[in-house]
Amino acid sequence: MxxxxxxxxxxxxxxxxVAYKERIQQNIQHAVDMIKDINKLRPHVKTNKISEVCxxxxxxxxxxFKCATIxxxxxxxxxxxxxxxxxYQPVGPKANRLRQLVTAYPQTHFSCLVDNIGxxxxxxxxxxxxxxxxxxxxxINSGMNRTGIAPAYALQLFEAIHLLPxxxxxxxxxxxxxxxxxxxxxxxxxxxxxxxxxxxLAETIESITKQPVNIVAGGSPTFPTHIKRxxxxxxxxxxxxxxxxxxxxxDEPFEYAALVITRVVSIIDEETICTDLGHKSVAAENPLPRxxxxxxxxxxxxxxxxxxxxxxxxxxxKYKIGDVLYGVPLHICPTVALYNSxxxxxxxxAVDEWAVIARDxxxxx
Numbered sequence: 001m002x003x004x005x006x007x008x009x010x011x012x013x014x015x016x017x018v019a020y021k022e023r024i025q026q027n028i029q030h031a032v033d034m035i036k037d038i039n040k041l042r043p044h045v046k047t048n049k050i051s052e053v054c055x056x057x058x059x060x061x062x063x064x065f066k067c068a069t070i071x072x073x074x075x076x077x078x079x080x081x082x083x084x085x086x087x088y089q090p091v092g093p094k095a096n097r098l099r100q101l102v103t104a105y106p107q108t109h110f111s112c113l114v115d116n117i118g119x120x121x122x123x124x125x126x127x128x129x130x131x132x133x134x135x136x137x138x139x140i141n142s143g144m145n146r147t148g149i150a151p152a153y154a155l156q157l158f159e160a161i162h163l164l165p166x167x168x169x170x171x172x173x174x175x176x177x178x179x180x181x182x183x184x185x186x187x188x189x190x191x192x193x194x195x196x197x198x199x200x201l202a203e204t205i206e207s208i209t210k211q212p213v214n215i216v217a218g219g220s221p222t223f224p225t226h227i228k229r230x231x232x233x234x235x236x237x238x239x240x241x242x243x244x245x246x247x248x249x250x251d252e253p254f255e256y257a258a259l260v261i262t263r264v265v266s267i268i269d270e271e272t273i274c275t276d277l278g279h280k281s282v283a284a285e286n287p288l289p290r291x292x293x294x295x296x297x298x299x300x301x302x303x304x305x306x307x308x309x310x311x312x313x314x315x316x317x318k319y320k321i322g323d324v325l326y327g328v329p330l331h332i333c334p335t336v337a338l339y340n341s342x343x344x345x346x347x348x349x350a351v352d353e354w355a356v357i358a359r360d361x362x363x364x365x
Contacts (some may be wrong), residue, residue, distance in 0.1 A: 001103060001365030003023070003024070003348075004020070004240060004259060004294055004326045005295070005326075005348055006018070006257075006261075006349065006350055007348045007349050008349055008350055009261075009324055009350075011350060012261060012350055014261050014262050014263040014264065014276055014277075014324070015260055015276055015277050015278075015281040015282075016068045016260070016261045016339070016343055016347050017258060017259075017260055017261075017336060017338075017339040017341070017342045017343065017356075018051070018258065018260075018261055018342060018343045018344075018350070018355065019050070019257065019258045019336070019343070019344055019345065020192075020256075020257050020258070020259075020346075021239070021344055021345065021346045022253055022346065022347075023257035023361075024053060024056060024240070024257045024258075025056060025237060025318055026058060026062075026237055026255065026257075027239050027240070027255065027257055028057055028060050028239060029060065029252045030238070030253045030254055031032050031043070031062070031223075031235060031238050031239075031254075032060055032062070033233045034223070034224065034227055034253070035227050035233060036053060036101040036227075038060075038061050038062060039064070039218075040064075040127065040180070040231065040232050040233060041062055041064065041232070041233060042064040042065060042066050042083075042216055042218065042232040042233065042234045043057055043062060043065060043066065043095070043234065043235060043236060043238075043239065044065075044066040044067065044068070044084065044087065044089075044234050044235065045065055045066070045067050045072050045075070045076065045237030045334045045337060045358070046067060046068040046069075046072060046236055046333060047237050047239055047332060048239050048240060048358050049072060049075070049172045049336055049357065049358035049359050050074055050336075050342060050354045050355070050356055050357065050358075051078065051079050051339065051342075051355070051357055052302040052354045053239060053354070054076060054079055054081065055074065055079050055160055057198075057239075058079065058081065058214045060162075060359050063081070063083055064080045064082070064083040064232060064331060065081050065083065065084050066084075066085045066087045066216065067084060067085070067086055067087065067358075068086075068087055068088055069358065069359045070086070070087070070090075070097045070098060070101065070215050070361075070362070070365060071095055071097075071357075071360055071361050071362055071363050072358040073101055073110065074101060074105070074358075074363045074364060074365050075357050075363065076108065076136070077101060077104075077105035077107075077108040077332070078105075078315050078363070080108065081108055081171045082107075082108065082109060083108070083110070083111075084108055084110050084111070084114075084175075085110075085112070085137065085216060085288050086098060086110065086111065086113070087112075087113055087175070087234070088111055088112065088113060088175060088215075089112065089114055089116075089119050089147065090123070091119055091122070095119075095122055095123055095126050095333060096110060097127055098123075098134070098364050098365045099126050099127060099130060099132065099363050100170065101174055102127075102132055102134060102237070103130070103132070103223070104254070104342075104365060105113075107272060109135070110134065110135075111134065111135035111136065111137060111170055112135075112136055112137070113137050113138075113139040113147075114136045114137075114138060114139065114157075114161065114262070115137065115139040115141075115147060115148050115149040115157070116157065116163060116253075117157060117160045118137065118273065119162040120157075120160070120164060121135065121161075121164065122221055123166065124161075124164040124166040124167045126166070127165075127167060128165045128166030129166075132166065133165075133166055133167065133168050134166065134167055134168070135167075135168050135169075135170035135175040136161070136168065136169055136170060136217060137169075137171045137172060137214075138147060138154055138157060138158060138161075138168055138169065138171075138172050138173065138211050139173045139175075139303055140154055140173065140174040140197075140198055140243065141200070141268075142174040142175070142176050142194040142195065142197070142198060143176060143178050143194045144175055144176060144177050145178070146175075146180045147178075148174070148175075149158040151197035151200075151201055154172075154201050155201060155204055155205070155338065158205055158208075158245065163277045163322045164215055166173070166316045169171060169205075170200055170212075170214055171200060171213050171214030171215055171216065172193070172201065172205075172213060172215045172216070173215075173216045173217075174194075174198045174215065174216070174217045174218075175217075175218070175219060175234075176190075176191060176194050176195075176217070176218055176219070176222050177219050177221070179191055179194065180184075180221045180227075180248055180249075182248055182249065183248065184224060184225075184251045186223060187221065187224075187225055188224075188225045191218070191222045191225035191226065192225070195229070196363045198215065198217070199292065201283055202215055206339070207359065207365065211286075211299040214229040214232065215229075215230075215232065216231065217229070217231045217232070217233065217234070218231075218233055218234060218235070219234060219235055219236060219237070220235040220236060220237040220238050220245060220249070221245070221248070221249055222251070223235040223238070223252070224251060225251065226364050228235055231279055236347055237332060237333060238252070238254045239257065240256075240257045240258040240332045241254040241255060241256050241257060241289065241332065242256070242268070242329050242330060242331055242333075242335075242338070243291075243292050243328045243329065243330045243333055243334035244261070244286075244330045246328075250344050256294075256328050258335075258336065258342065259280060259289075259294070259326050259327060259329075260277060260282055260291060260326075260328075260329060260330055260334055260335065261324060261326060262275040262276055262277035262281070262309070262324075262325050262326070262327060263275060263276055263322055263324055263325070264319050264320070264321055264322060264323040264325070265308075265321065266321070267316050267319060267321070269316065270312065270315070270316055270317070271313055271314065271315065272297070272302075272310060272311070272312055272313070272316060273310075273311055273313055273319055274308050274309065274310050274311070275308070275309045275311065275325060276307060276308065276309075277304075277308075277309040277325075277327065278304060278305055278306045278309060279290065279304050279305070279306060279340075280306050280307065280338060280339070281335075281338055282327070282329050282335050283329055283330065283331040283332075283333070283335045283338075284304065285331065285334065286330050286331060288299060288301050288302065288304065288328065289301045290304070290330050290331075291327035291328065291330065292327065292328050293308075293323060293325045293326065293327050294326045294327070294331070295326050296325060297311075297325075298313055298314050299311045299312075299313055299325060300312045300313075304323055333365035336356060336359070337359045338359075339356055339359070340355065340356060340359070341353045341354060341355050341356055342354045342356060
């Protein structure tokens with residue numbers, strides 16, 4: 001596990017987010033190898049939010065992307081990504097910001113989600129007013145129960161929107177993030193069951209339009225369950241990976257490619273230390289432990305405040321102020337969004353710094 005050690009660690013402040021370039025490249029290649037047909041891969045960039053990481057995907061031959069915010073969509077447009085799906089239903093000012101993106105970055109093909117007639121009509125009005133057409137995917141609730149329309153009502157929505165001006169019904173989107181079973185066979189069974197209604201709907205729409213319906217499906221947990229289907233797969237966490245998925249999904253080949261670095265700032269007593277990894281520095285939506293230290297498994301977080309993490313250890317005399325701990329977050333996606341930049345590690349050295357540009361909700365648009 002010596003890969004995570006940074007030779008020039010003295011130059012790295014803490015807490016910090018570090019990204020291991022070789023590991024990122026390996027994870028991208030693993031995803032490409034798994035899916036075999038790279039045209040079926042549409043990675044979600046919400047995990048990394050970094051232009052340089054997305055350029056690495058472009059260099060690997062990936063041309064389709066998925067994102068969650070207008071800023072992420074613009075980040076992709078700035079690096080001339082050919083195809084960007086905003087996997088969100090834009091409402092209020094966001095709908096007009098999307099229209100501005102389409103106008104400002106004509107080299108990128110944009111699309112978005114809808115799950116109700118009101119939002120679709122609103123998009124139709126905005127794009128029609130500017131003599132534009134935006135591709136839309138009907139967002140299907142395949143069991144996540146977060147967004148999307150129930151499959152039983154989706155055909156009615158399709159019939160209501162497919163002739164609206166300013167929008168073009170391009171396909172279906174089905175995110176099954178609720179399926180996270182450790183057993184791949186159980187994951188496959190649940191994925192198959194959830195996907196049946198999506199396929200029936202797609203076939204019905206195709207019989208009406210006489211045109212193929214594109215389907216974007218899944219995330220990192222169900223990535224292996226969708227790779228043999230005629231769908232675009234949209235894993236996101238795979239590019240960095242985290243403790244949660246590493247241990248919940250042992251069948252997937254991805255490795256940690258981003259860590260947080262923290263230093264010991266206080267020795268409290270014989271078996272308690274304090275680091276500077278507060279909940280402003282690592283995703284805090286889960287119970288403790290929210291981070292696992294790869295270079296010292298005996299460090300067990302027991303409490304956390306804004307700027308501090310208190311941890312139990314076997315013997316605090318083994319630690320000194322300033323000691324470095326390398327932590328893999330339980331959840332990497334919101335952890336990345338807490339940092340302005342990621343320090344790039346190559347061959348055990350800090351060689352560069354990448355802006356986490358899309359953590360901001362606005363770039364230009």
